[in-house]
Amino acid sequence: EEVAKLLDLKAKLGDDGPSKKFVLKCPKGTRDYNPQQMSIREGVFNTIISCFKRHGAETIDTPVFELKEILTGKYGEDSKLIYDLQDQGGELLSLRYDLTVPFARYLAMNKITTIKRYHIAKVYRRDNPAMTRGRFREFYQCDFDIAGQFDAMLPDAECVKIVAEILTQLDIGEFKIRVNHRKLLDGMFSACGVPDDKFRSICSAVDKLDKTFWEDVRAEMVDEKGLSPEAADRIGHFVKFSGGISTLEELLKDEGLSKSKLAVEGLEELKLLLTYCDLYKISDKVVFDLSLARGLDYYTGVIYEACLQGYANKPVSASSGGSGEEEESVSVGSVAGGGRYDGLVGMFDAKGKKVPCVGVSIGIERIFAIMEQRAMASNTKIRTTDTEVYVVSAQKHLVEHRLKLCQELWDADIKTEQSYKKNPKALDQFQYCETNGIPIAVILGQSEIENNCVTMRNTNTRAERKVSREDLIEEIRKELISIKSS
């Protein structure tokens, strides 16, 4: 407040010296969206929301912060990235880290056992930002989840189908959806001789395979996490498996895995999932990959992750000799992910009552980064307004006539702008139409007013014609239709 008073005083004294006391910026890892960027973002959202609605989803919203204890113990090693609010007296609060935990809290709180909902909102992670690669501390998630007691793989396959539909429609290049199963991973760890209490931490290590080399992951398992080198090497053998139904059948015959009930369950479910994906005509996009782990603790069944090709997700092994180019091609990678989490809602229920859930989360920022780059490269102008008509004064002293005309057009739901100057120059007004892509100028001059008409001008062709005031609304609508169809 002191600063403000001083600034006020300065202003009153007519002192124009520097008044800035701090760096003008957005907080680290965040950014503004300008109107062009908003235009691209709205296009992406429309595609995503249309798809969610095509699959019959409702939508909900939850607060941006939750009681801190709601988030505690849900994110494993990533919990350190949660933003806390300052204790200003009252409840201890944290910004949401994802939309899945608030969704589970919502279900438990309202005793909802069946719902299909989407939720598009910002989430917050105190991660190391890499903004050119689309990694932010504040970012959107577009989540679709199906909760309820259903038959195996029917909701799960629909989630995978949704990812495929959205990425196809967004037309941002080739992609692959890798799928795996937490039960298969656990069964595999057990078959490899990983002690039960190390499952989650070894799983976290496997999760890093899409960013680092096997040699480094192995070192983490053995040196940091105390796994025996033999067990690590057995894991190293399995994580190479990827493919389709035939790969799953091969693994079902594996001596070690076939003894694990969990592994067999996981493999059978994945076979059913791939069968359903085939019926949904997306099997060319879906690949089973035993190296996919996903970091979050709460997954219990199928897990999946979509990566854009040409933005390689897998690093080239060190021995194959990496060039500078690979670095660049890792720049985007994963754009969607999700899986089944049958235990999460039960963690919030007084009686531990479970609600089976499966869902998918689309990460908009990386997709957006690609589309923005493409828009810049193509050099096409993006309109940021929908204005249809600009009311032009051809002469001075017509401001009241302009206001009346604007009122008529607005009340007829025609998107209309005018100059905020009392006596604007004609050239400036036409220039504004061209710069902003406003298709029609409606011109008022003394002769028009005397004859109760206007001059209607097509900004593009510059063709002009007189239109009586009575017919104006109708003529504008006709002109707009003819412009849109041409």
Add this chain to the structure above:
Amino acid sequence: EEVAKLLDLKAKLGDDGPSKKFVLKCPKGTRDYNPQQMSIREGVFNTIISCFKRHGAETIDTPVFELKEILTGKYGEDSKLIYDLQDQGGELLSLRYDLTVPFARYLAMNKITTIKRYHIAKVYRRDNPAMTRGRFREFYQCDFDIAGQFDAMLPDAECVKIVAEILTQLDIGEFKIRVNHRKLLDGMFSACGVPDDKFRSICSAVDKLDKTFWEDVRAEMVDEKGLSPEAADRIGHFVKFSGGISTLEELLKDEGLSKSKLAVEGLEELKLLLTYCDLYKISDKVVFDLSLARGLDYYTGVIYEACLQGYANKPVSASSGGSGEEEESVSVGSVAGGGRYDGLVGMFDAKGKKVPCVGVSIGIERIFAIMEQRAMASNTKIRTTDTEVYVVSAQKHLVEHRLKLCQELWDADIKTEQSYKKNPKALDQFQYCETNGIPIAVILGQSEIENNCVTMRNTNTRAERKVSREDLIEEIRKELISIKSS
């Protein structure tokens, strides 16, 4: 994390005892939106956004938090209500308190001097919540602002017009937009003998006139803020003035006011504003009111506030004998407000360069509370999905056929659902259509599959007819059009 591990352990041990360790709730002053509420909210947003776009606005977005120092010294006595984030190492951050300060920061940071933009987003205030009256700690603001060096009252009048259009379209009852001018207030304070350094604090007291009686406001001025009783009584005389252009002309002749350059400037601008409002055909909605002050420090010119009638904003004087009813009728009140703030952007500029701005903020929560109440009272069922077709299995073992059919419909952009059970009961599936208002059921049975057709059923009329698979998409589209037009 400890809790999670214990819960994990419990789950493994098959212990189904109570696992809840805390109260399941939203943070104080916040709430979830369920699908019905989201449906109402989306309707309100659509009306508001359409209006903003009709007036040619672009849109931007800013982060939910700002550097703490950006917000410091902008909100006067309300600064204590700002939410701070915990210092977790790094920058000191606060949740945004409104959208106006982030907008000014955005303009200064990007050196933008002319823009017309809207911004719809949540803001945060650690206020005392009154949730049944639509007062929350997390709430939406829908802001429209015009920045740039323009001629007097042209942008200002358009902001008032926009409020009138939106409140008319939302159809939530009669409303009035009260207007006043900060320069007139300052000139009036000066004419009443208020010392210069008390202008802002006396203005804050006047701002409370819409919630409390003059007697209490006078006591605050005299007892708390040390104003002379004579000055307070002179203010008491002026704040009773309200009306139209004739009232402004009466005040222009006032001996005290006419000597103040500021007061005359304010009165002349208000006259011009009301003239423009007349041209915009909203003068029946707009009333000059010298008791309107608005709390925020940053206003420098015209200010306005829209109140719903029948949700009285003004308390009845104590002497007129208040009944219990009045309490209830104050429950909603102000739904939109704004004004001119020509100095705010300059506070962020290194050279103090000013960008004149005027804007309006629509408060969605109170409007939403009214519409939700109305929806509940009318007992009309609100659809929360857009699903057009439900694919029904008439028999067992048809899941693969169903999946194939859904794939065809989704790929043709038809909004389609199906059961997630492998062998759902026919009755359950028809029931789902009726409960959820899905207009068409497409039924698959053995005979349909053998004849390469489906049975198409109108949920409402229950009329059924056979349609060949080849014509299905086209027939569904026709049926949907005929249902919509009936």
